[in-house]
Amino acid sequence: MTSLRQGRAATLMVIAALLVSTVGDEVAMVALALRGADRTGLTSVVSAQMLAGLVPGIALGGPIGRIVDRFRPDAVLGVTLALECLVAAAAAAVADGAVLLIATMLLLGALGAVAQTCVMALVPQLFPASAAQLRVNSLMESVRNAGYIVGPLLVGLLTARGGTGLALAADAGTFAFALLAVPVISRWLIVTARERARTADVCDAVAAGADDAVASGSQPPGKTEGGLRVGLALLWAGAQRRATLATIVVTVAATSVVNVLLPFFADDIPGGTAVYGVLLATWSVGLVLGPFTLRGRLGRRPTSVVSVGAATVVGLSYLVTGAYPVVPLMLAAFLCGGMANAVQNVALRTYVMADCPADVRGRVGAAYGATLQSSVAVGFALAGLAPAEGARWGILAGGGVAFLAGLIGWLRTRAVAPSPVPAKDVSVTAGQGSERGTP
Incomplete structure (x- = not known):
């Protein structure tokens, strides 16, 4: 029962952090675009900002994937959120010219790509069953999209009262709040790891098969x-x-x-x-x-x-x-x-x-x-x-x-x-999904 309560607490904390950080992403994008338009008056600068937020996820996919695989994804997520907080705070104070505005968007785009990859890696660890993953992904999608609605509205209110500087300062606060979820995620990862260890003895046959596969040279790629x-x-x-x-x-x-x-x-x-x-x-x-x-x-x-x-x-x-x-x-x-x-x-x-x-x-x-x-x-x-x-x-x-x-x-x-998995075999394939993408 304690484990179940911890799982629910972890889920609620992650969802809250996701909502707040998504609002922060939208606040940063809209506020920086407004500042770019106001300080430079050039559509080319705003266009370059939008591209700068998109390019890192494409160009840095290799290094980002290796980092998340090599280190604990919860730790990587924590460092990423902390850096996003610092970048947003610095942008509120000094990002005025075109170069700094574009550079800020580039940094936030890269850090956002790392955070999204961490989430992709963490969800299967926190929720091993495919049915649970579908439920959690559905909830996260709704929460994320609600953040896309709230973010621009918040920017409008903050900018009207204190300019884009206030909006970017609030953006830094959203990432700081999201950091509170990282210790909760880390504790829940430990709990799930222990639960898997308790049931490891039922997988001896599978482990033996895996050893044979490694011995035959068909081992998975290394972490980097x-x-x-x-x-x-x-x-x-x-x-x-x-x-x-x-x-x-x-x-x-x-x-x-x-x-x-x-x-x-x-x-x-x-x-x-x-x-x-x-x-x-x-x-x-x-x-x-x-x-x-x-x-x-x-x-x-x-x-x-x-x-x-x-x-x-x-x-x-x-x-x-x-x-x-x-x-x-x-x-x-x-x-x-x-x-x-x-x-x-x-x-x-x-x-x-x-x-x-x-x-x-x-x-x-x-x-x-x-x-x-x-x-x-x-x-x-x-x-x-x-x-x-x-x-x-x-x-x-x-x-x-x-x-x-x-x-x-x-x-x-x-x-x-x-073909659908027969009912008598469902327990064997639980958590693997009914549609494997590899041959």
């Missing part, structure tokens, strides 16, 4: 071997993994094109920018609500199929928006699209975690982040080729490509999905 290359190789291993991730890469790139074009589409819709703001808020509401749909029958389906199906719905929502720019229909499409977006994130993250070996979680998590961020960057770059006056056609094209790619991918993942 290969970096991003190893992470990508494991991430994309197996026909089902390749079918799932290839679909997600295409749909994310296509919908990222749409995200860039939507502001230009605002002038063509009834109500203009006011309705555009309502649409964005509706999508955010969908992001918060979406994970709760995984508590029913949807949550019992293979996570690979669910993630691809959700990506298909996202593409369809944009396709409907471009084809029929009628306010009630667009609101319904954006609500469904936001919910599907959140479901896609939860299902895909759980799918990647489900059968990832413990000693390579950092590298696989970094490869996962780099893959998705690369897809977003490709979409942003492609959007720059579309003319502003043709925004509606670009949205139709992006939504159509995402919908068709998702539909084809959904059929493909259903075809390669493994």
Whole structure:
């Protein structure tokens, strides 16, 4: 009973820290962008800031993965949050020029990528069962998305009262608060390690098989071997993994094109920018609500199929928006699209975690982040080729490509999905997931 209470306390603390740190991430991004626009008056500086926050997760995936695999992820997370706190506090005091503003965004982007990789590695350690991972990932997704709503609102209030300096100082405080969760996580990791040690005797046969595998030369990579290359190789291993991730890469790139074009589409819709703001808020509401749909029958389906199906719905929502720019229909499409977006994130993250070996979680998590961020960057770059006056056609094209790619991918993942595990064998495979990505 004590162990159960500790687990619940750890979960609540982690969720609270995640909410606060997500608010902090949003506060930093919006406040730094506002300061860049105010102090320099150059759109190129703000654009460079946005790219600086995105690039580290792609370029530094290898080192980040090796660091998380080599050291305890809870310790790495603690150091990362402390550094984020210091960077935000320093930015509040001295980040005025273009170079410092871009450098600050670069540092926070790199530290944020490390923190996300730590979370990817910690969740399977704290919650070994795949069903528990799905529940926790769903809850974290809703909490994270709520932070995306609260963050910009908080920036507006703080900036109105004390400028961007006050907002960045509050941002430093959010990371300091999130640090309080690290000791709780560390204690719970010790508890789970002890519980696994008590049941180690039932795994003698498996351990013997593992020894034979090591003796035959098929041992896993070391804690620092290969970096991003190893992470990508494991991430994309197996026909089902390749079918799932290839679909997600295409749909994310296509919908990222749409995200860039939507502001230009605002002038063509009834109500203009006011309705555009309502649409964005509706999508955010969908992001918060979406994970709760995984508590029913949807949550019992293979996570690979669910993630691809959700990506298909996202593409369809944009396709409907471009084809029929009628306010009630667009609101319904954006609500469904936001919910599907959140479901896609939860299902895909759980799918990647489900059968990832413990000693390579950092590298696989970094490869996962780099893959998705690369897809977003490709979409942003492609959007720059579309003319502003043709925004509606670009949205139709992006939504159509995402919908068709998702539909084809959904059929493909259903075809390669493994057969359900018989009821009598469920206890043997608990915690491994019903859909292994490796052959």
